[in-house]
Amino acid sequence: MNTAGLYVPGTSLPYRMTAGGKLLVLLAVITVLLVLGNPWVSLGAAVAVVLLYAVFGLAGHLWHAFRPVLLFLAAVGVFHVLFNDVETAVRVCAQLAAAVLLAGLVTRTTRVSEMLDLFERLARPLRVVGVRSERVALVLALTIRCVPLVAESWRSSREAYMARGLRGGAHRMVVPVIVNLIRSSEALGAAMNARGVD
Known part of the structure; x- marks a missing residue:
């Protein structure tokens, strides 16, 4: 059973982690990015998550994970550029992108049965x-x-x-x-x- 049809079979590191462990990593990364509030750290985290897709053999699923929020991120970026500044726009968009892509990585490496058991x-x-x-x-x-x-x-x-x-x-x-x-x-x-x- 897979998460809304998103699970991709594999044997890399995320597949060997428990569902709870992956959710804790997701929560920890998001918390650190929000607490630090640094645009360059956030941007680096987003790039790192993109690289993880390639490292774990899921590069072909990167666009599918990112596409649903692309317009939303563009709107958020434009809003912050107009009403705040470019630095804030980069920070918020990078945080959102990192969170969405990391969550996509979790759903693609976790069976629904594991998540429901958790x-x-x-x-x-x-x-x-x-x-x-x-x-x-x-x-x-x-x-x-x-x-x-x-x-x-x-x-x-x-x-x-x-x-x-x-x-x-x-x-x-x-x-x-x-x-x-x-x-x-x-x-x-x-x-x-x-x-x-x-």
């Missing part, structure tokens, strides 16, 4: 207040499963829309996508009921 263990102390740790893992698993499900529903609705020779704004596909997701959720609920999941 969250279930972390949630066990909450049993004293009535929280069931296995329910936490189930909710997280369903949430992760829904990410590619929404993307697939959007893709199939778009293909059907274009196959009919229709053109226009993407807003016209919202209703079909919602209908497909409702049907999928009903099927999932029926399957869970059939297996005795309350």
Whole structure:
């Protein structure tokens, strides 16, 4: 089972680390960058993470990890250049880039099953207040499963829309996508009921 379809099989160092260890490294790096607040350290960290993708054989996945936030980083950079200064823009954008790329490295080297086991263990102390740790893992698993499900529903609705020779704004596909997701959720609920999941 992989993290929203992002897991890439491998044997390098990150694959041998536990999910908890990788999350601690991620938290430590982000904390250090925020505490230091140095634009050159932040920029160096971002470059170092880029190099880690190459070192661990994941260079081909670098663009896929970075592309979703590219426009957001550009907007943040422009905002800080206009209302603060270039140094602040470099620091904030480098911190965000390093965090996003490092998180992408974690998701590509960690199976969802490992991550869910970790969250279930972390949630066990909450049993004293009535929280069931296995329910936490189930909710997280369903949430992760829904990410590619929404993307697939959007893709199939778009293909059907274009196959009919229709053109226009993407807003016209919202209703079909919602209908497909409702049907999928009903099927999932029926399957869970059939297996005795309350």
